[in-house]
Amino acid sequence: MKCILPAVNVKLFAKAIHCLAKIGLEIYxxxxxxxxxxxxxxxxxxxxxxxxxxxxxxxxxxxxxxxxTVNGDAVDTFKCKVAVKTMLQVFKSLSSIERSVxxxxxxxxxxxxxxxxxxxxxxxITKTHQLTFQECDSIQAVFAKDxxxxxxxxxxxxxxxxxxxxSPSLEEISLxxxxxxxxxxxxxxxxDEASLTxxxxxxxxxxxxxxxxxxxxxxxxFSLKDLRAILAFxxxxxxxxxxxxxxxxxxxxxTVEQENYFRxxxxxxxxxxxxxxxxxENNVMSNTAFKTKMVNGSKNLQGKKSTTKSVGARYSRxxxxxxxxxxxxxxxxxxxxxxxxxxxxxxxxxxxxIVEDTTRNNGGHADGSPEIxxxxxxxxxxxxxxxxxxxxxxxxxVFFAPCQNDDHTIVVLAPDSDEES
Amino acid sequence: xxxxxxxxxxxxxxxxxxxxxxxxxxxxxxxxxxxxxxxYFILPDQVSNGGVSMWCELKQANFFxxxxxxxxxxxxxxxxxxxxxxxxxxxxxxAHNAKSMKIKLTKKQTPCLTVEIELPSINSSSRLVTHDIPxxxxxRRLWDEYQEPTMPEFHVSICMPPLKTLKNIAERMKNxxxxxxxxxxxxxxxxxxxxxxxxxxxxxxxxxxLPPFKDDDIASQAPSKLWPPTEMASARVDIRKFLQxxxxxxxxxxxxxxxxxxxxxxxxxxxxxxxxLQYFIPxxxx
Amino acid sequence: MDKTNKLFFGTNMVLLTQNEExxxxxxxxxxxxxxxxxxxxxxxxxxxxxxxxxxxxxKVTVEDAKCIQANAFIQAQVFQDYIIREDSITFxxxxxILQECLSIFGSNPPSVTAMRMMYNxxxxxxxxTLEEDGAVTGCSxxxxxxxxxxxxxxxxxxxxxxVIMKAECLKEAxxxxxxxxxxxxxxxxxxxxxxxxxxxxxxxxSHHDIPNTSDMVEFFECNQTQSxxxxxxxxxxxxxxxxxxxxxxxxxxxxxxxSLQYMIKNENGQICFVEYYCCPDEELENNDNQF
Numbered sequence: 001m002k003c004i005l006p007a008v009n010v011k012l013f014a015k016a017i018h019c020l021a022k023i024g025l026e027i028y029x030x031x032x033x034x035x036x037x038x039x040x041x042x043x044x045x046x047x048x049x050x051x052x053x054x055x056x057x058x059x060x061x062x063x064x065x066x067x068x069t070v071n072g073d074a075v076d077t078f079k080c081k082v083a084v085k086t087m088l089q090v091f092k093s094l095s096s097i098e099r100s101v102x103x104x105x106x107x108x109x110x111x112x113x114x115x116x117x118x119x120x121x122x123x124x125i126t127k128t129h130q131l132t133f134q135e136c137d138s139i140q141a142v143f144a145k146d147x148x149x150x151x152x153x154x155x156x157x158x159x160x161x162x163x164x165x166x167s168p169s170l171e172e173i174s175l176x177x178x179x180x181x182x183x184x185x186x187x188x189x190x191x192d193e194a195s196l197t198x199x200x201x202x203x204x205x206x207x208x209x210x211x212x213x214x215x216x217x218x219x220x221x222f223s224l225k226d227l228r229a230i231l232a233f234x235x236x237x238x239x240x241x242x243x244x245x246x247x248x249x250x251x252x253x254x255t256v257e258q259e260n261y262f263r264x265x266x267x268x269x270x271x272x273x274x275x276x277x278x279x280x281e282n283n284v285m286s287n288t289a290f291k292t293k294m295v296n297g298s299k300n301l302q303g304k305k306s307t308t309k310s311v312g313a314r315y316s317r318x319x320x321x322x323x324x325x326x327x328x329x330x331x332x333x334x335x336x337x338x339x340x341x342x343x344x345x346x347x348x349x350x351x352x353x354i355v356e357d358t359t360r361n362n363g364g365h366a367d368g369s370p371e372i373x374x375x376x377x378x379x380x381x382x383x384x385x386x387x388x389x390x391x392x393x394x395x396x397x398v399f400f401a402p403c404q405n406d407d408h409t410i411v412v413l414a415p416d417s418d419e420e421s
Numbered sequence: 422x423x424x425x426x427x428x429x430x431x432x433x434x435x436x437x438x439x440x441x442x443x444x445x446x447x448x449x450x451x452x453x454x455x456x457x458x459x460x461y462f463i464l465p466d467q468v469s470n471g472g473v474s475m476w477c478e479l480k481q482a483n484f485f486x487x488x489x490x491x492x493x494x495x496x497x498x499x500x501x502x503x504x505x506x507x508x509x510x511x512x513x514x515x516a517h518n519a520k521s522m523k524i525k526l527t528k529k530q531t532p533c534l535t536v537e538i539e540l541p542s543i544n545s546s547s548r549l550v551t552h553d554i555p556x557x558x559x560x561r562r563l564w565d566e567y568q569e570p571t572m573p574e575f576h577v578s579i580c581m582p583p584l585k586t587l588k589n590i591a592e593r594m595k596n597x598x599x600x601x602x603x604x605x606x607x608x609x610x611x612x613x614x615x616x617x618x619x620x621x622x623x624x625x626x627x628x629x630x631l632p633p634f635k636d637d638d639i640a641s642q643a644p645s646k647l648w649p650p651t652e653m654a655s656a657r658v659d660i661r662k663f664l665q666x667x668x669x670x671x672x673x674x675x676x677x678x679x680x681x682x683x684x685x686x687x688x689x690x691x692x693x694x695x696x697x698l699q700y701f702i703p704x705x706x707x
Numbered sequence: 708m709d710k711t712n713k714l715f716f717g718t719n720m721v722l723l724t725q726n727e728e729x730x731x732x733x734x735x736x737x738x739x740x741x742x743x744x745x746x747x748x749x750x751x752x753x754x755x756x757x758x759x760x761x762x763x764x765x766k767v768t769v770e771d772a773k774c775i776q777a778n779a780f781i782q783a784q785v786f787q788d789y790i791i792r793e794d795s796i797t798f799x800x801x802x803x804i805l806q807e808c809l810s811i812f813g814s815n816p817p818s819v820t821a822m823r824m825m826y827n828x829x830x831x832x833x834x835x836t837l838e839e840d841g842a843v844t845g846c847s848x849x850x851x852x853x854x855x856x857x858x859x860x861x862x863x864x865x866x867x868x869x870v871i872m873k874a875e876c877l878k879e880a881x882x883x884x885x886x887x888x889x890x891x892x893x894x895x896x897x898x899x900x901x902x903x904x905x906x907x908x909x910x911x912x913s914h915h916d917i918p919n920t921s922d923m924v925e926f927f928e929c930n931q932t933q934s935x936x937x938x939x940x941x942x943x944x945x946x947x948x949x950x951x952x953x954x955x956x957x958x959x960x961x962x963x964x965x966s967l968q969y970m971i972k973n974e975n976g977q978i979c980f981v982e983y984y985c986c987p988d989e990e991l992e993n994n995d996n997q998f
Contacts, residue, residue, distance in 0.1 A: 086910035089885050096879055123876060124921040127883075131911035158543070165515045165550050198508045199529075199553040205546035586842065589813035596807050620804045624811065624844040 001031035001077060001108040004059040010104045010119075012262070014091035015236040016051045019264075021084040022229035023047050028139055029115070031063045031077045031108060035262075039139055040084075046269035047226045048141040053262045059103070064110075078110035080133040090117045090129045100125070141267045145244035145253040149215025150177060152243040154208065156234030156256075159241065162202050163228060170200075172271065173224040175245075175252075178217045182206060187221045187271075210240060218247040221271040230254050230266050237264075248272050422500055422558070424455055424526040427487040434522055437484045438513040439672055440477075440696055445506040446668030447475055447700065452559065452567050453534075455490055455500040458482070462506075463567050473662050476569055476699040483695040493561055500526070501559035501567060504534060512536040512552035520547065531555045570701065573688050575680035576644045576654035579605045580630040581689075584670035584677060587613070590624050591667060595660045597622060600705055603663070604655030605681055607631065607648065615660075632678045644682075654683040656704035666700045674698075731825040733760050733796050735786040740822035740837060742785055742973040744809040747802065749951050749971060749981040750777035752944030754803045757853050760796040760826075764789075768856050769802065775941040775985045776857050777948070785977050788823075796826060799851040800833060808846040812839040816974075826850070859984040865960040868895035868933055870902055871926035872917065874952035874969065880904050880915045881946045884939065888913075890988055891939045895959055896932035902957075906939070925954070935963040935987040945969075945983045952981070963987040 005013055016038060020027050024040030024047075031037075035054035041047065055061045064077050091097060097119075105118040119127040162184050166173060172187040185201035206212040234241055234256055245252040249272030257263040428434050444451060444462045454461035464475040481488045492498035516522050516538045523537040533553040540548040559567070581587065590613055594601050598615040605611040609631060614623040648654065669677075669691050680688040684704055691698040737743060750756070750769045759766045764782040783789040812820045818839060825834045835846040884891065887908035894903040902924075904915040919927040945967055949955060952969035959965055967983040 083910065089883075089908075089910050089913065092883055096883075100879070123923045124918045125876060125923070126914075126916040126918075128914040128916070129911060130913070132909070155543075161540075161548070165552075167511060196555055198511065198555065199533075200512075200550065201553075202548060202550045204548055205542065205544075207544050207546055208542050208548075582842065586812065586840070589818075590811055590844070593807045593811045597804060619801055619849045620808070621847045622808060622811065622844060624842055626842045628841075 001036070001062065001064045001106070003031075003036060003061045003063075003106050005057065005104040005106070006059050007102050009053075009057045010101045011094065011098050012057075012236060013053065013104070014094055014097050015233055016053075016264070017087050017091045018094065019229050019233035020049055020051070021088055022232070023049050023226060025084050026081045027084055027087050028079065028081045028136065029108065029133070030079045030138055033063055035061070036063075036106075041139060041141075042226075047223065048139075048267040049264070050141070051262065051264045054260055056260050057262055064108070078108060079136055079138055080108065080115060081136045082115065082131055082133045086131050086133075090119070090127075090131070141251075141265075143251055143253055143265075143267055145255065145265075148244040148246045148250075148253070149213075150218065150243075150245050151211060151213040152177075152182070152209050153211035153240055155210070156231055156238075156241045158204070158208055159227070160231050160235070162204070163224070163231060165202055166200050166224060167198065170224050172221050173227065174219050174221040175243075176219040177214050179214045180206060182209070182212075211242070216247060218245070220245050220248055220250075220252050222252050222268045226266070226268050227254075230256075233264065245270070422493055422526065423489065423491040424500055424524075425487075425489045426481070426485045426524045428485050428522045429520075430486065431519065433484050433486075434513070434516050434519055436695070438510075438516065440479060441506065441509045441513055443669050443671045443698075444475075444477060445510045446671070447665055448473075448506060450503060451475075451506050453502050453504050453556075454567060455502075456492075457490060457498060460484075465566050472703070473665070474570060474701045477696065478698075479696050497561060497564075499564075501564055502526075502532070502534070502556040503559060504554060504556045508552075508554040509534075509536075512538075512554060515540070515550045515552065526556075527553070529553055532558050570699065573680060573682050573686060573701075574644050575688060576648040576683045577605045577607055578632050578634065578645060578678060578680045579607075579609065579611055580632055581677040581679050582611070582626045582629060584667050584674075588664065588667040588670065591660055591664050594622065595664065599660060600657050601660050601663065602655050602657045603679070603681065603687060604653040605629075605679065606653045607645070607650040610653070611679070612653070612655075632676075648683075654681040656681055656684060656687050656702075658687060658702045659705055662702050666702065669698060669700070672696060672698075730827065731790075732792050732828045733790070733826040734823070735765075735783075735789045736821070736823040737786050738819070738821055739974055740809045740820040741814065741816075742975060742977070743781060743822070744806055744814065745951065745973060746779050746781060746971055746979045746981065747806060747809075749948035749969060750779045750944075751802055751806060751947065752777070754801050755799055755851075755854075756802040756805070757797065757799050757856055760791055761794070762791055767802075770857055771944075772941060773857060774938065775944075775983065776859060777944065777981065777983045779979070779981045781979055782977075785973065785975075785979065793828075796828070797853040798826065798829070798833070799853050800848060804848055805833075808835055808837070808844075808848065811837055811844045811846070812842070857984075859964060859986070861958075861960055861964055861966050861984055865962075866958045866966075867931060867961055868929040869926070869956065869958045870895065870919075870924060870929070871954060871956045872902075872921075873923045873925070874949055874955045876917060876921070876923040877955050877957075878946075878949045878952075880917075881949050883915075884943075885910055885913050886939070886943075888939055890936040891942050892934060892936045893957070893959070893965065894932070894934040895929050895957070896934075897929045898932075901927070901929070926956075933959050933963065935959065935965070937965060937985050938988050941985055942983075948981045948983065 017027070020038060020040045024042050026040060028039040029036075030039065032052070035052050035057070037050060037052045039048070039050045041049075100121040100123075101119050102122060103120045105116075105120070107114070107116040107118070109115075115131045115133045117129045117131065121127065163173075166186055170186050172189075174185050174187045176183040176185065182204045183201060184204075186197075186199050188197060188199070230241070237256055237258070239256060239258055242255040242257075243252065244255070248270050250270060252268045252270050254266040254268070255264065428437070448464045452461075452463040452465065454463055458481060460479045460481055462475070462477040464473065490498075490500065492500055513536070516536075518540065520539045520541055522539070523535075525535050525537075527533050527535040529535075532555070534556050536552045536554065538550045538552075540550060542548050591601065594613065594615045597620055598617050600615070602614045602616075603611070604614070609627060609629040611626045611629055612623055615621070666689055669689075672691070672693055674691040674693045676692045678690040678692070680690070682688070686704055687702045689700040689702075691700070747767060750767060753769050753771055755769070757768045759768070762783065764780060764785070767779045767781070768776060770776045809820075809822065812818055820837050820839045823836045829852075830850075832847040832849050835848070837844045837846070884904070885906040885908040887910055888906035890907065892903075892905040892907075894900060894905065899918075900914070900916045901919045902917045906913050917923060919929075948967075948969045948971070951971050953972055954970040956968040956970075957965070958968070964987065965983075965985045967985075969981040969983075971979050971981060973979060
């Protein structure tokens with residue numbers, strides 16, 4: 001792979017590296033036909049990040065042997081992972097990058113076994129970094145953000161304004177939504193702690209969101225530190241952020257996207273909550289996309305449901321089939337009986353199965369339409385229902401380190417639609 | 422017991438924030454005493470144990486638009502509670518551009534001082550931030566421990582030079598030694614000194630103002646009356662504690678009075694329009 | 708007691724009477740103590756410094772591991788008053804303490820501290836008086852017997868390669884060095900890569916190239932390709948100097964010894980120099996030498 005980033009995009013790239021560095025310890029480097037993907041997953045596997053920098057971001061983008069095809073399938077390009085510290089060495093100072101870098105050449109050569117970053121700077125200065133790396137398989141999180149019932153879209157500034165009110169030492173934050181209110185509040189897991197620490201809550205009017213679709217009233221609790229990392233990235237990208245979620249124990253997906261330019265998906269595990277998960281089961285049939293932007297206190301979800309009933313039904317079926325197929329439990333930790341099924345991972349690391357994949361649905365989502373096109377959905381369903389699909393054969397089982405926080409669900413790593421061309 | 426207050430004026434919010442930030446620099450956990458007219462931040466007397474003590478009072482009317490309180494009883498119309506100063510600081514950070522702020526005593530899982538802040542949003546709606554700060558209410562029988570300290574029988578009283586200058590000097594001295602000796606006489610001289618095996622550093626200020634005590638303020642047998650005017654009274658104090666006090670410059674006091682009880686303690690009195698703050702540092706034994 | 712009298716006493720502490728001044732073997736004053744403390748920052752990587760005073764000025768030397776030496780030169784002209792009653796004076800002093808004393812009233816503008824420095828020979832303390840806004844600080848710092856300092860025998864006649872560049876570009880390079888690398892390899896050559904800094908860390912290899920045509924380079928005279936390695940931990944302190952400097956002169960002699968000369972401007976617009984000498988890393992010294 002050989003590509004050249006022009007000066008205007010180097011900072012965005014550098015900022016992405018800084019963001020990845022705040023989440024994981026290694027950055028996965030995957031040259032794809034439509035662009036370069038950088039990914040990471042954190043140690044406890046509760047957060048996964050994928051940046052896709054598309055061809056148009058580069059002056060030159062030659063993705064290498066992917067052009068060669070065998071039996072019509074593109075041959076896998078060489079993929080590698082690099083320690084976060086190593087990458088930061090190249091992109092250490094954002095201010096000096098912004099000030100002096102004129103272009104950045106990235107060269108990944110499988111035969112030479114080298115990964116070289118060359119920054120061409122002002123005054124004729126050249127900085128060349130030959131980095132140590134490890135060859136590796138692709139990692140992918142499987143998720144179906146467009147199938148999730150709750151979608152929020154806002155300027156990143158709104159979330160930054162919220163986050164700034166919370167204590168820097170706070171670990172987790174809960175996002176609570178109803179069709180007429182959005183609350184974010186500090187989360188403490190024990191009562192002892194709760195009686196000693198300050199609790200903070202902030203409530204927002206849905207009108208502050210550019211897009212506000214709540215299919216299910218729910219609370220999701222996730223890592224505040226990860227959210228801060230995401231927002232730090234958004235600060236430079238300066239484009240809106242989208243949230244997709246369903247309920248506690250199910251992943252929460254943040255997406256930052258500039259069409260045909262770059263896309264970042266952040267998949268965060270949420271804390272499973274028995275109360276909410278049972279509630280979720282009940283609601284699942286009515287979990288259809290539902291535009292509540294103009295709704296004032298309306299709770300009549302049932303009425304709207306009928307129009308998209310079939311989608312809802314399929315959605316729930318899809319979920320079940322995938323659970324069976326993967327032999328992993330859907331996430332109910334905290335002593336949920338299901339987690340014991342996962343003998344090979346142990347009770348302490350329940351996996352959350354995140355069904356389906358977004359990129360396929362990308363087109364459908366770009367216009368901000370809450371409806372899930374049936375057609376797209378069908379694609380997703382095919383995936384799930386036929387485990388012997390080629391893409392699934394390619395899925396690498398990634399070894400799961402024991403989960404550090406029992407309450408966190410784990411992102412299952414399987415083909416991500418970001419890979420698609 | 423009831424306590425509820427409201428502010429609309431952003432300047433008052435900033436002023437109150439400033440006071441609380443200063444208090445937070447001086448101590449971690451403090452006692453908040455509420456009376457119908459005043460708020461007090463108190464660190465009870467620990468001088469005998471070698472610790473510092475503090476007494477800060479504010480007139481509520483200078484800070485709040487609405488202020489309602491009912492104490493534990495009509496006879497004892499006051500509320501005492503223990504609170505972590507840093508929590509108030511953090512809560513008030515949200516109020517930087519608030520439309521309004523309410524502070525009230527609430528009963529959640531535990532007693533809380535609840536700070537409700539209404540913030541502007543990008544449209545006509547408001548954002549609401551609520552901080553619940555856990556407090557522990559101090560029962561009536563313990564109130565005696567939180568009474569205003571009596572003015573010590575000092576030998577020398579002097580107005581201090583600008584705290585910012587003192588802070589610069591004390592910060593350097595901290596890197597040279599743990600203790601500094603603060604001395605002053607009734608002729609307007611003040612000296613800060615550190616002494617170690619390797620170095621001796623002494624900074625002298627002169628012509629400092631003397632606080633205008635009326636003669637009848639001080640008994641004729643008071644130590645300051647008997648102390649020779651040119652004689653230095655001094656006390657050796659922990660530089661870190663002294664530096665903590667110097668953080669008090671944040672509230673821009675118009676006068677800072679330093680009372681030295683020779684070889685035993687220093688009493689600082691910080692005077693501002695709306696606030697008065699007293700701080701005691703015990704002398705360290707040599 | 709009247710106030711003018713007290714004020715007079717205060718002023719006295721700084722200026723002293725003629726008689727008192729004469730007592731000291733070395734007696735100098737400066738209208739801005741930062742002109743001294745600023746340049747001492749550039750060599751402050753160990754607490755002990757050796758001070759040499761002659762009629763030309765003051766040289767302050769700091770050494771480490773018998774492999775690196777930093778010298779700060781403060782010419783007599785940088786002082787407003789400069790009296791030395793012996794041919795030369797040498798003593799050792801704790802640099803941490805000296806720096807704290809010099810910045811007792813704060814180290815940042817707009818504060819301006821007047822300073823007088825006095826020394827009366829072997830065994831006596833260095834006495835410093837500082838004054839700002841009427842407040843006066845007296846310091847008495849214990850001095851020690853001078854250490855023998857290293858002689859690197861670095862002479863201009865043996866210099867093979869020499870580059871002068873704006874400090875700005877070296878500053879960026881030094882601040883971005885891969886700290887996991889044990890050594891910093893400096894390559895100077897008449898052809899590509901002209902001037903190269905390389906590190907070999909656990910993270911990989913990095914090269915920082917500055918071509919002779921760069922507008923950052925003011926003088927370039929390389930006669931043959933030389934590539935030498937220096938322990939990064941030894942060179943790291945010179946980052947302090949490069950951060951303060953306006954220009955840097957990099958020289959290498961026939962033995963691979965390195966000289967880094969930093970030109971530092973003080974607030975009065977006067978120029979002072981700081982020089983670092985470093986010997987090459989012996990084990991690797993000849994590996995990449997191409998002569």
